[in-house]
Amino acid sequence: MYNVTHRGDTMSTIKDVAKLAHVSVATVSRVINQKGYVNIETRQLVLDAIEKLNYVPNELARSLFQKKSRIIAVMLPHLTAYYFAELLEYIETYTIDQNYRLMVCNSQDDPEKESKYLRIFDQYNIDGIILISNTHRIDDYKKLGIPIVEIDHKLGEDIPSIQSNNYQGGKLAANKLVSIGCRKIIHLRGPSDLVIVRERSNGFNSVLKENNIINFSYDLDFRAPSPTDIANVVKSNPDCDGIFCDSDYIAILAIQALKSSGRRIPEDVSVIGFDDIEIASVLTPKLTTISQPRKLISEYAVNALIKLINKEKLDPFHRNVDVKLIERDTTK
Amino acid sequence: MYNVTHRGDTMSTIKDVAKLAHVSVATVSRVINQKGYVNIETRQLVLDAIEKLNYVPNELARSLFQKKSRIIAVMLPHLTAYYFAELLEYIETYTIDQNYRLMVCNSQDDPEKESKYLRIFDQYNIDGIILISNTHRIDDYKKLGIPIVEIDHKLGEDIPSIQSNNYQGGKLAANKLVSIGCRKIIHLRGPSDLVIVRERSNGFNSVLKENNIINFSYDLDFRAPSPTDIANVVKSNPDCDGIFCDSDYIAILAIQALKSSGRRIPEDVSVIGFDDIEIASVLTPKLTTISQPRKLISEYAVNALIKLINKEKLDPFHRNVDVKLIERDTTK
DNA sequence: TTTATTTATGTAAATAGTTACATAAACACT
DNA sequence: AGTGTTTATGTAACTATTTACATAAATAAA
Structure with missing residues (x-):
């Protein structure tokens, strides 16, 4: 019989409950888990003891036995x-x-x-x-x-x-841009080694191809898309009239770049984002975007x-x- | 001796290690925890067994005993x-x-x-x-x-x-606004039952009082600040020339409202936010804000x-x- | 009345670790 | 050689729970 100094000596265990209710720990366990036979009066005694001691079963001990x-x-x-x-x-x-x-x-x-x-x-x-x-x-x-x-x-x-459905997302964006008359379209996408990015690209490109529009894609990092890269893309494509971005954050950066290049949105260029983040609906201009059902x-x-x-x-x-x-x- | 069907019968335990290394579980435990005496050769035997079995100690069993x-x-x-x-x-x-x-x-x-x-x-x-x-x-x-x-x-x-230091944050914002000549200042703050909000207010007001400037405060919800409330505040204060917001999100809404009221930023109105969220440095105009060292x-x-x-x-x-x-x- | 079944409860093994204590060998010092 | 300390290892108790099994009383069926 030895003792290790522990914290929380206040916490009661199933043994304490058993002692107080004058039953065995097995019976207490049966009451807690509503398994096996327990007399209705015994059950109440146990519940009272649990109440009195403010007992909560230790989930670790339970986990250990159950492997869950x-x-x-x-x-x-x-x-x-x-x-x-x-x-x-x-x-x-x-x-x-x-x-x-x-x-x-x-x-x-x-x-x-x-x-x-x-x-x-x-x-x-x-x-x-x-x-x-x-x-x-x-x-x-x-x-x-x-x-x-x-x-x-x-x-x-x-x-x-x-x-x-990322393929569908790409298609929706492309259809919209095409339907409003965009002809020189850029896809500012995420890293193309990601499947979700490739699927969006595929959907997007399938529509453009149908309409004989050439698509230019630029890969960006999702976490930290480079504003200067985006600005360069915008500047070197002065005739671009539609941009599809793989995230709303990228779209916001693109809009900044377009504005500082003196291009008007949506008059000169239409922009579509992806995600529908909270702030997208609140900025000026409010962002058109593909919303995922999070x-x-x-x-x-x-x-x-x-x-x-x-x-x-x-x-x-x-x-x-x-x-x-x-x-x-x-x-x- | 009975058996409950469990998943993961593949996982090895300290007993398996002990058996393989031909030592007791106590010795294995000593090796793992680097406690007590273990012969250097025995130690190696145990380490080899651990390696071979790809053994990781079960943290739940450990936790149960140690109450940690x-x-x-x-x-x-x-x-x-x-x-x-x-x-x-x-x-x-x-x-x-x-x-x-x-x-x-x-x-x-x-x-x-x-x-x-x-x-x-x-x-x-x-x-x-x-x-x-x-x-x-x-x-x-x-x-x-x-x-x-x-x-x-x-x-x-x-x-x-x-x-x-929210008090300091309030003071910094007020000092800035005052120093650039703002005289009709609004504080779009969080819920004033929060201590952090009151402290910001106190710091902010202390500076304004020193400069004999009257401060108007409006309480907003942090999680979902009402854009229409903000727009109303902006509209009903057409002579306001400085706004201090308790979050960058509120600041962004305020800027939208100011813009749609035809007011220029920062020429007509200066705005200061709080938090320095990622997007604040990327929007146009880039947001002046109080940054917390997160x-x-x-x-x-x-x-x-x-x-x-x-x-x-x-x-x-x-x-x-x-x-x-x-x-x-x-x-x- | 005897036997089988249902109900009720307790005992003890099991979960996977840690560690106090026992034991014994190796070593150091009189 | 005898004693004390250090090193090394094992045994078994302990953590808080669940549950297989044992046991016995109550109830039902034959």
Whole structure:
């Protein structure tokens, strides 16, 4: 009989409850989990004891035995971009609503950091992962044997995913620009090694090709698109009359560049963004953009993941959700 | 001897390592934790076994015994505001750097949800809390007996805190506006029941009073400041020549309103924001603003919390950090 | 009345680690 | 040689829970 100095000697355990209710810990456990037979009067005694001691079961001990932690991990490339921040906000909400907790894992697109987190998932018996990752280490994830739902990517057939219909997004933007008479069109896109970017490009270009319009694409970094690069593109294309940007942030930079080149929006040039971030509807001119259903994506991801955790079948294993063109003041 | 069907029967335990290395689990534990005596050759045997089995210690079992989880919780009012998103990004970085994990708790200013999380903290043996909360349930937090560091608030003397020097921020803004000749000044502030808002107000007003300038304040919601309210304020004060806003987002709305009222910035009206969000330096006109040292605040909060967890003394128990006026194009 | 089933509860093993204590060998110092 | 310290390792108790199994009473069926 020895003693280690611990904090929180105030916290009561299932033993304390058992003692106070004059029953065994097994009975208390049965009451808590509503499993097995418990006499209705005994049940009340236990509930009273729980109430009196302000007892909450220790989730760690439970997790250890059950090999489940009721913790979901969400891996994101970063947190400050509005798109990700809003996804996270929704994901947290749905997660806690379903009585799970959320561990944030900010990969910062750093494979090193992502690997570090992969080990942690095992160490904590993480129940499931919501994955938004640009590094393609899908095998490492599979090896974990933990349910995964991917957002924005579809790296394999056997891992369920949800993503915006980026091809459709590209088409919507191109159709709009073409329909309002744009003929010299630029696509300021994200890094073209990302599937989502290529899909947008494909959709966009398919429409332009149909209309015999040549498209110029410029790759930019999503996290820190270079304002000077954008300004240069704008300056060296003085006859450009339509720009499709892969993010609203890029669109805002493009608009700045156009303005300082003396070009009017939308009279001279129409601009379409992507994402529909909060500020887009508030700036002058208000930004026309392709809106992704972030709420729907988050909700689906969390629910699908919990289904997987509960070993339920997932009906559409991969989902492609419609995007929407929000017309505001940067298109004629 | 019975068996419950579990997932991950592939994962090896300390027993497997012990068996493979032909030692006891205690010796393996000593090697892992670098505690107590272990022969250098035995040590190598154990390390080889760990390597071979790809063993990672289960953090839950460890946590259960030690009553520590190496999990830090961060409670925020919401996640989509740039200021909070960036704090979270930094906090996550410093947390994982110090070998802790992060649980995000998005209170959404909902006391109900915050209470729900409070129970969870006990259930998971959360080691510490970084707290940004507008609901004043400090007693509930104290009862937990878990180390806490507060950001942006100082609800009690006995809970360490860090916050921007909001009083100084208010003064800096007022001094700037006064020095460039503004005489009819409006303060578009946050909800004045928040201490940070009152402190900014106090600093701001102290300077105005010195200069015999009357100040008009309008309270706005931080999360969803009403554009029409702002437009009304602007319209009903056609002689206003300076506006101090409690957030950059409010400033952007104010600028839109001023523009559509035909007022030029900064020629007719100077505008100063607060926060220095990413987009502020990129818009036209580029926003003059008060910048809070978010990186420093996050770093300090995490380090201070870990000191508390390790029962080290905290030297300045409360910290007030300097803010900075970033002059750009919305002030003369 | 005897047997089978349902209800109720307790005992103890199990989860995966850490560590106090026991034990013993190796080493140093009288 | 005898004693004390350092080094090395193992045994088993301990963390807070769940649950398989044992046991027994109550109830139902034969």
